Each structure stands twice: as C-alpha cells, then as structure tokens.
Amino acid sequence: MIIFPIENISGTDRKLEELAFKDALAVSVVEPKLNEKRISVFLSKALKCDIEIVRNMSVQERYFLNLKYACQQSRTLLGMDSNFSSLFNEQPNSWQDQINLSGITVRQLTGREAEYIEENVNNAAEWIACLLAFQIKYHGHAELSNFPDRTKTESEFIEEFLQRLDYLKNLAESDFEKCFGDFNSLNELLCTHLNLGISNEGLVLKRGADDAPVRFCPASCLSRLIRDLD
Known part of the structure; x- marks a missing residue:
C-alpha cells in the first residue's frame, strides 16, 4: 500500500489514499476526452469525499493533488521521482482565491x-x-x-x-x-503552485520557456493494468 503525506495548497489539509481496483475502474469508464470529469472522479476516490467537494475545488488544487499522487506513486513503486515533479513551482507563492x-x-x-x-x-x-x-x-x-x-x-x-x-x-x-x-x-x-495554460484539448500544465506544455491525465495515476485496458 502507498502512503501519502498530507497536502495543503489552499489552506485545507487533503489526505490522499491509494485507489482500490474498483475505484480505478470507475475512473477508466469515464470518456478519456472528458479529462476534467475524470479528475473529479479520481480525486473523489483518492480523497474519499463527495464528488461535489472536488468539483468545487480550484483547478490548480485539483491538478496539484493529481500530480502529488503520481509523484508519490512513482517514488514508492519505482524508487524515483516521476517527470511530473518538474511541473511544480519550485518556490510557490502564498495561495490566493x-x-x-x-x-x-x-x-x-x-x-x-x-x-x-x-x-x-x-x-x-x-x-x-x-x-x-x-x-x-x-x-x-x-x-x-x-x-x-x-x-x-x-x-x-x-x-x-x-x-x-x-x-x-x-x-x-x-x-x-x-x-x-x-x-x-x-x-x-x-x-502560485502550478502554471496552467490552454490548448485545443483543454487545460495544460506549463513548464519552463523551452519545454512544451503537458496535458496531464489522471490515467497517469492508474496501475499499468488499468492504463492498458483504458
């Protein structure tokens, strides 16, 4: 089992938990093109909370928590940081609504x-x-x-x-x-914590000036088996 630290980006502590197999399936059945809806389903399962709580979070907090899940999963299972860690701002400023x-x-x-x-x-x-x-x-x-x-x-x-x-x-x-x-x-x-942008497909995460924006999908947080089926 993967143990996640408590995360706080907007003044509220959030405790992620590893998805059960049935929860991963619930994410995978959402149409891949509906990435934001997939994020809502994923986080409601990972945070063990009502989906409306997740829908009312800022997109920045949602992507932040998704990335934290992916990075912790990578460190636990592979013993190394994933490429997603480079998407966080190194010195985040104070959160503002x-x-x-x-x-x-x-x-x-x-x-x-x-x-x-x-x-x-x-x-x-x-x-x-x-x-x-x-x-x-x-x-x-x-x-x-x-x-x-x-x-x-x-x-x-x-x-x-x-x-x-x-x-x-x-x-x-x-x-x-x-x-x-x-x-x-x-x-x-x-x-303050992530740099968000827009593409024709939807929201993307921006890195340095020389790197292309990343279209982050919650499928990146799923097991290899579920990703292959997805």
Whole structure:
C-alpha cells in the first residue's frame, strides 16, 4: 500500500489514499476526452469525499493533488521521482482565491467550471472566452461587474455565465483582446503552485520557456493494468 503525506495548497489539509481496483475502474469508464470529469472522479476516490467537494475545488488544487499522487506513486513503486515533479513551482507563492488590481478582479477557476467548458467547447479560442466569463470582473462595469454566483443552483449559475459569455463574444476584437490581456496578467499571479495554460484539448500544465506544455491525465495515476485496458 502507498502512503501519502498530507497536502495543503489552499489552506485545507487533503489526505490522499491509494485507489482500490474498483475505484480505478470507475475512473477508466469515464470518456478519456472528458479529462476534467475524470479528475473529479479520481480525486473523489483518492480523497474519499463527495464528488461535489472536488468539483468545487480550484483547478490548480485539483491538478496539484493529481500530480502529488503520481509523484508519490512513482517514488514508492519505482524508487524515483516521476517527470511530473518538474511541473511544480519550485518556490510557490502564498495561495490566493482571487486577486484585484486597479478595479479588475480575477478568481480561480473551479473544477465545476472546467468540466462545463470541456463538455461544451471545441478549441482554445472558445476556452478563453469561457474563462473570461467565469473568472474576470470589472468594478462598476455595466455587464461585467459581478461574477456568476457560485452559490446559486446549477441552472441559475450557468444562465449568468452565458449572459456574460454572450456579451464578451460580441465585443470588438480589440476590446476582447484587452480584456484577455487584463485576465492573463492577473491569472498568472494566481498560478502560485502550478502554471496552467490552454490548448485545443483543454487545460495544460506549463513548464519552463523551452519545454512544451503537458496535458496531464489522471490515467497517469492508474496501475499499468488499468492504463492498458483504458
């Protein structure tokens, strides 16, 4: 059995446990293209918690915990660190749920939001528009002064998101690009433990400037048997 240390990235202690065979099967039956949904299932099993707790975590915490699992598994079974260890920031800054600068606020993306985007968009450009709709607000702005309210029901929450998304998609290109620039500069400051980016397939983890981004999948945390079957 693999023993995992307690991990803390956002002020909450998380204790990972090795998956049982049946739990690994539960991850493998989720469509591979739905990577964020797979992460939700995987972490709910590894943390022994309700899946809604995992869906409401930030994507940064979710990927952090997945990587910690993969690294500990590699050290235990192979006696060496996996390549995933290079994806952690060497000197992480203090965690922030959101950041504000000059009347612009950007907040962490959650697993719930990432799952929705993954199921409904097809390329990086659409991902970017959705990230803006979920994550950025401008103080005093007529359309973008409030985030979609995460305390509301799923349908009400998505309705608020879609209204913001429609507004953003109808912006002039120069205005949209400025909004993305505002978002990108603040979102980078939120990436305290891992550097997240976007590809046409979805979220990726960025390393140094000379290394290509990594599309991390929870199948990397499964046994060889399950990976082969998967």
